[in-house]
């Protein structure tokens with residue numbers, strides 16, 4: 570038997586209802602906030618990710634599914650969505666008509682990480698991205714949107730972690746301070762970090778190897794190196810979050826795993842998932858549009874990991890699964906033929922109607938109706954046909970009513986809705 574690829578998974582009925590509920594709730598909320606859907610491909614030129622996410626990141630160094638297509642061009646299954654959305658914003662000159670754009674997109678991402686609970690090689694994200702707004706108020710609005718979504722989905726154990734990564738003006742001084750520490754701690758760093766410490770010291774702060782974490786424990790905080798503009802931006806974000814009654818913690822060590830972030834960064838963390846505690850993450854990427862060949866336009870976005878979110882929503886999966894409104898227990902061939910016409914009519918009228926096609930007798934038919942969780946059962950046999958009526962049984966109350974067969978679709982519809 571052929572099994573699926575390690576780190577990949579099927580999402581089966583019973584689960585898909587919850588996934589769709591989460592997606593539909595997100596879409597409806599994001600549209601209230603003025604976001605529009607954008608759909609971008611799952612494959613891009615490798616270069617797009619190298620230039621945006623950054624060459625020294627874990628994602629680009631180790632995790633991308635990259636291969637040459639048949640003509641030899643290097644292509645990559647997207648590890649994240651922001652790069653593609655930025656590419657699309659630039660390619661279609663969307664900024665020309667109106668630089669302010671708010672997008673959301675939902676879909677699969679691919680990273681070749683070590684599979685474990687909450688970590689897959691194909692996983693799903695809901696992304697939101699805003700272009701063209703410099704004001705810190707949009708940072709607050711985006712976090713408000715995220716927190717609102719989580720509360721709509723009845724997620725309780727969640728904490729907003731905030732940091733600022735500054736801008737190219739404040740970053741060099743911080744990196745200088747880091748470099749000193751790294752030089753003295755070089756022996757304790759992993760092989761990757763020793764290499765990264767020179768080219769991209771910020772990445773060392775994001776390393777998950779315990780010895781690197783230990784060596785970096787006393788590292789300076791980037792917030793202590795912010796330029797006046799970045800300080801003011803971050804102060805406003807914090808003040809406005811407080812005004813909106815959104816609790817948060819400052820996480821001076823959080824640098825995020827992608828190079829393009831600037832200024833405000835945030836992560837939603839939960840205590841419910843063990844090691845894989847990040848459910849959503851995001852931040853500003855004010856220089857990325859220009860770096861990828863577009864105009865200088867500020868931007869900010871976030872990504873929610875759906876695979877992790879489904880594990881922490883306090884929603885009843887069972888209740889989301891749709892059950893038949895009515896199951897027709899038809900006895901005998903003639904009844905079955907009539908029943909078939911009725912379920913077709915009912916389905917067209919938007920009633921969930923079902924029947925059994927194998928000619929069973931009443932007992933197994935009632936059993937099946939029960940198993941499917943049907944709200945009503947319509948019982949019809951030869952005698953009922955002759956008398957021109959059928960029996961409609963409410964499976965919960967056990968009440969039974971005799972209803973006339975002519976215009977039965979209309980009769981059932983009236984009974985049910």
Ligand code: ATP
Nearest residue numbers: 687688689692826847848849850872873874876877
């Ligand atoms: P982590 O620190 O757990 O590796 P990350 O910082 O790499 O997460 P992001 O790139 O910020 O994750 O992606 C946003 C969200 O996508 C994460 O918060 C997480 O919920 C989800 N996510 C990331 N990688 C995976 C994965 N391999 N499997 C499942 N979900 C993932």
Ligand code: MG
Nearest residue numbers: 627680682826
């Ligand atoms: Mg990761």
